[in-house]
Amino acid sequence: MEHEAFRIVGTPRFGGILVVSDHASNRVPEDIDLGIATSLLEQHVAIDIGVGAIGEIMAGNPGISAFQGNVSRLVCDFNRDEHLPSVVPIASDGHAIPGNALDHAGHEARLARFFRPYHAALAATIEAAPPALILSLHSFTPQLASSDEPRPWHVGILYNEDDRAARRAIPMLEAEGLNVGDQQPYSGRLLNATMNRHAEADGRPYLGIEIRQDLIADPSAQRVWADRLVRIANFVAIALEG
DSSP states (O other), X not given: OBOSSEEEESOOOTTSEEEEETTOOOXXXXXXXXXXXXXXXXXXXXXXXXXXHHHHHHTTSTTEEEEEEOSOTTTOOSSSOTTSGGGSOSEXXXXXXXXXXXXXXXXXXXXXXXXXXXXXXXXXXXXXXXXXXXXXXEEEOSSOTTOSOXXXXXXXXXXXXXXXXXXXXXXXXXXXXXXXXXXXXXXXXXXXXXXXXXXXXXXXXEEEEEEEGGGSSSHHHHHHHHHHHHXXXXXXXXXXXX
Protein backbone atom coordinates (compact mmCIF):
# COMPACT_ATOMS: atom_id res chain seq x y z
CA MET A 1 0.00 0.00 0.00
CA GLU A 2 1.34 3.44 -0.89
CA HIS A 3 0.15 6.96 -0.08
CA GLU A 4 1.82 10.30 -0.63
CA ALA A 5 2.81 10.42 3.06
CA PHE A 6 3.54 6.74 3.79
CA ARG A 7 3.98 3.26 2.38
CA ILE A 8 3.38 -0.16 3.87
CA VAL A 9 5.65 -3.04 2.85
CA GLY A 10 4.36 -6.54 3.55
CA THR A 11 1.19 -7.44 5.42
CA PRO A 12 0.82 -6.38 9.06
CA ARG A 13 0.02 -9.40 11.22
CA PHE A 14 -1.62 -9.71 14.62
CA GLY A 15 1.18 -10.61 17.02
CA GLY A 16 3.84 -9.85 14.42
CA ILE A 17 6.57 -7.21 14.22
CA LEU A 18 5.98 -3.77 12.71
CA VAL A 19 9.08 -1.86 11.60
CA VAL A 20 8.37 1.89 11.63
CA SER A 21 10.74 4.25 9.81
CA ASP A 22 9.66 7.89 9.95
CA HIS A 23 12.57 9.08 7.79
CA ALA A 24 12.85 6.32 5.18
CA SER A 25 12.50 8.56 2.10
CA ASN A 26 14.17 11.63 0.61
CA ARG A 27 11.30 12.26 -1.83
CA VAL A 28 10.18 15.85 -2.34
CA PRO A 29 6.88 16.27 -4.22
CA GLU A 30 7.21 18.19 -7.49
CA ASP A 31 4.98 21.02 -6.26
CA ILE A 32 7.17 21.72 -3.21
CA ASP A 33 10.35 23.78 -3.58
CA LEU A 34 12.54 23.59 -0.50
CA GLY A 35 15.03 26.06 -1.96
CA ILE A 36 18.03 23.79 -1.33
CA ALA A 37 20.72 22.15 -3.42
CA THR A 38 19.64 18.76 -4.75
CA SER A 39 22.78 17.20 -3.26
CA LEU A 40 21.46 17.92 0.24
CA LEU A 41 18.72 15.35 -0.32
CA GLU A 42 21.36 12.59 -0.21
CA GLN A 43 22.55 13.62 3.25
CA HIS A 44 21.35 12.74 6.73
CA VAL A 45 19.40 15.96 7.12
CA ALA A 46 16.99 14.75 4.43
CA ILE A 47 16.80 11.01 5.06
CA ASP A 48 17.80 8.30 7.50
CA ILE A 49 20.29 6.64 5.17
CA GLY A 50 19.83 2.89 4.82
CA VAL A 51 16.69 2.34 6.87
CA GLY A 52 14.26 2.15 3.95
CA ALA A 53 16.14 -0.76 2.41
CA ILE A 54 16.58 -2.50 5.78
CA GLY A 55 12.86 -2.22 6.50
CA GLU A 56 12.02 -3.68 3.09
CA ILE A 57 14.37 -6.63 3.62
CA MET A 58 12.95 -7.27 7.08
CA ALA A 59 9.41 -7.18 5.69
CA GLY A 60 10.33 -10.09 3.43
CA ASN A 61 10.29 -12.33 6.51
CA PRO A 62 7.14 -14.03 7.84
CA GLY A 63 5.24 -11.98 10.39
CA ILE A 64 7.16 -8.75 9.73
CA SER A 65 5.91 -5.66 7.90
CA ALA A 66 7.27 -2.14 7.47
CA PHE A 67 5.52 1.22 7.78
CA GLN A 68 7.68 3.93 6.18
CA GLY A 69 7.54 7.67 5.72
CA ASN A 70 7.23 8.51 2.02
CA VAL A 71 8.59 12.07 1.94
CA SER A 72 11.81 13.64 3.13
CA ARG A 73 12.03 14.74 6.73
CA LEU A 74 12.73 18.19 5.28
CA VAL A 75 9.23 18.22 3.80
CA CYS A 76 7.65 16.98 7.02
CA ASP A 77 9.32 15.41 10.04
CA PHE A 78 6.96 12.73 11.30
CA ASN A 79 8.99 12.09 14.46
CA ARG A 80 8.02 15.37 16.06
CA ASP A 81 5.06 16.60 18.04
CA GLU A 82 2.58 18.36 15.81
CA HIS A 83 2.69 21.66 17.71
CA LEU A 84 6.48 22.06 17.35
CA PRO A 85 7.89 24.29 14.58
CA SER A 86 10.47 21.58 13.78
CA VAL A 87 7.78 19.40 12.21
CA VAL A 88 8.44 21.58 9.11
CA PRO A 89 12.10 22.52 9.73
CA ILE A 90 13.45 25.85 8.58
CA ALA A 91 17.01 24.63 9.28
CA SER A 92 18.79 21.32 9.92
CA ASP A 93 22.39 20.75 11.07
CA GLY A 94 23.45 24.20 9.87
CA HIS A 95 21.56 24.09 6.55
CA ALA A 96 18.81 26.64 5.95
CA ILE A 97 15.62 25.34 4.32
CA PRO A 98 14.17 28.56 2.87
CA GLY A 99 11.21 26.84 1.22
CA ASN A 100 9.89 25.95 4.67
CA ALA A 101 9.55 29.56 5.82
CA LEU A 102 5.78 29.21 5.63
CA ASP A 103 2.94 31.34 6.93
CA HIS A 104 0.37 29.76 9.22
CA ALA A 105 -1.81 28.60 6.34
CA GLY A 106 1.15 27.03 4.55
CA HIS A 107 2.31 25.26 7.70
CA GLU A 108 -1.19 23.96 8.38
CA ALA A 109 -1.47 22.72 4.79
CA ARG A 110 1.79 20.75 5.15
CA LEU A 111 0.47 19.11 8.33
CA ALA A 112 -2.87 18.25 6.73
CA ARG A 113 -1.24 16.82 3.62
CA PHE A 114 1.51 14.72 5.23
CA PHE A 115 1.75 14.63 9.02
CA ARG A 116 -1.84 13.81 9.93
CA PRO A 117 -2.41 11.15 7.24
CA TYR A 118 0.86 9.45 8.25
CA HIS A 119 -0.05 9.20 11.90
CA ALA A 120 -3.69 8.33 11.24
CA ALA A 121 -2.61 5.46 8.98
CA LEU A 122 -0.01 4.23 11.48
CA ALA A 123 -2.59 4.25 14.26
CA ALA A 124 -5.08 2.38 12.05
CA THR A 125 -2.43 -0.18 11.06
CA ILE A 126 -1.57 -0.92 14.69
CA GLU A 127 -5.22 -1.07 15.71
CA ALA A 128 -6.19 -3.44 12.90
CA ALA A 129 -3.29 -5.84 13.52
CA PRO A 130 -1.74 -5.22 16.96
CA PRO A 131 1.93 -6.25 16.78
CA ALA A 132 3.82 -8.07 19.49
CA LEU A 133 6.63 -5.54 18.99
CA ILE A 134 7.04 -2.22 17.22
CA LEU A 135 10.61 -1.64 16.04
CA SER A 136 11.30 2.05 15.48
CA LEU A 137 14.17 2.18 12.97
CA HIS A 138 16.36 5.25 12.40
CA SER A 139 19.98 5.91 11.47
CA PHE A 140 22.46 8.56 12.59
CA THR A 141 25.43 10.31 11.05
CA PRO A 142 28.91 9.47 12.44
CA GLN A 143 29.39 13.16 13.23
CA LEU A 144 27.15 16.19 13.01
CA ALA A 145 28.45 19.08 10.91
CA SER A 146 27.55 21.36 13.81
CA SER A 147 29.67 19.39 16.31
CA ASP A 148 33.32 18.41 16.79
CA GLU A 149 32.35 15.26 18.68
CA PRO A 150 32.47 11.95 16.79
CA ARG A 151 29.79 9.37 17.52
CA PRO A 152 31.58 6.08 18.25
CA TRP A 153 28.53 3.87 18.75
CA HIS A 154 27.66 1.30 16.09
CA VAL A 155 24.04 1.29 17.19
CA GLY A 156 21.94 3.13 19.72
CA ILE A 157 18.93 1.94 21.71
CA LEU A 158 16.38 4.64 22.52
CA TYR A 159 13.33 4.59 24.77
CA ASN A 160 11.32 6.87 26.99
CA GLU A 161 9.76 5.29 30.10
CA ASP A 162 9.16 1.83 28.67
CA ASP A 163 12.52 0.03 28.49
CA ARG A 164 11.22 -3.57 28.45
CA ALA A 165 12.44 -4.31 24.93
CA ALA A 166 15.59 -2.20 25.29
CA ARG A 167 16.83 -4.15 28.30
CA ARG A 168 16.60 -7.38 26.31
CA ALA A 169 18.08 -6.06 23.07
CA ILE A 170 21.15 -4.26 24.46
CA PRO A 171 23.01 -7.38 25.72
CA MET A 172 22.20 -9.23 22.50
CA LEU A 173 23.77 -6.48 20.40
CA GLU A 174 26.77 -6.23 22.71
CA ALA A 175 27.28 -10.00 22.41
CA GLU A 176 27.84 -9.45 18.68
CA GLY A 177 30.81 -7.19 19.43
CA LEU A 178 28.97 -3.94 18.79
CA ASN A 179 29.48 -0.64 20.59
CA VAL A 180 25.93 -0.09 21.81
CA GLY A 181 24.74 3.31 22.97
CA ASP A 182 22.14 3.17 25.73
CA GLN A 183 20.17 6.37 25.06
CA GLN A 184 22.85 7.45 22.57
CA PRO A 185 23.50 9.36 20.31
CA TYR A 186 20.61 11.15 22.03
CA SER A 187 18.01 10.27 24.61
CA GLY A 188 14.64 8.80 23.76
CA ARG A 189 13.29 10.70 26.73
CA LEU A 190 13.86 13.88 24.70
CA LEU A 191 13.03 12.72 21.18
CA ASN A 192 10.59 9.83 20.93
CA ALA A 193 7.49 11.44 19.46
CA THR A 194 6.23 8.66 17.20
CA MET A 195 6.76 5.92 19.75
CA ASN A 196 5.35 8.05 22.55
CA ARG A 197 2.20 8.47 20.52
CA HIS A 198 1.72 4.99 19.09
CA ALA A 199 3.42 2.71 21.64
CA GLU A 200 4.00 4.21 25.09
CA ALA A 201 0.60 5.88 25.18
CA ASP A 202 -1.09 2.47 24.93
CA GLY A 203 1.50 0.33 26.72
CA ARG A 204 2.61 -1.38 23.50
CA PRO A 205 6.15 -2.83 23.59
CA TYR A 206 8.61 -1.12 21.26
CA LEU A 207 12.31 -1.04 20.51
CA GLY A 208 13.99 2.16 19.32
CA ILE A 209 16.98 1.39 17.07
CA GLU A 210 19.49 3.90 15.67
CA ILE A 211 22.20 2.49 13.34
CA ARG A 212 25.26 4.52 12.38
CA GLN A 213 24.87 5.41 8.72
CA ASP A 214 28.34 4.48 7.51
CA LEU A 215 27.62 0.90 8.61
CA ILE A 216 24.56 0.56 6.35
CA ALA A 217 25.55 2.55 3.28
CA ASP A 218 25.53 -0.35 0.78
CA PRO A 219 23.19 -3.27 0.02
CA SER A 220 25.40 -5.98 1.53
CA ALA A 221 25.68 -4.13 4.84
CA GLN A 222 21.96 -3.43 4.82
CA ARG A 223 21.31 -7.17 4.41
CA VAL A 224 23.59 -7.98 7.36
CA TRP A 225 21.78 -5.53 9.62
CA ALA A 226 18.34 -6.58 8.42
CA ASP A 227 19.10 -10.21 9.23
CA ARG A 228 20.50 -9.19 12.62
CA LEU A 229 17.45 -7.13 13.50
CA VAL A 230 15.03 -9.85 12.39
CA ARG A 231 16.79 -12.26 14.72
CA ILE A 232 16.89 -9.86 17.66
CA ALA A 233 13.37 -8.50 17.19
CA ASN A 234 11.90 -12.01 17.09
CA PHE A 235 13.79 -12.97 20.25
CA VAL A 236 12.66 -9.81 22.06
CA ALA A 237 9.04 -10.24 20.96
CA ILE A 238 8.97 -13.83 22.24
CA ALA A 239 10.71 -12.88 25.50
CA LEU A 240 8.17 -10.12 26.15
CA GLU A 241 5.29 -12.55 25.74
CA GLY A 242 6.83 -15.05 28.16
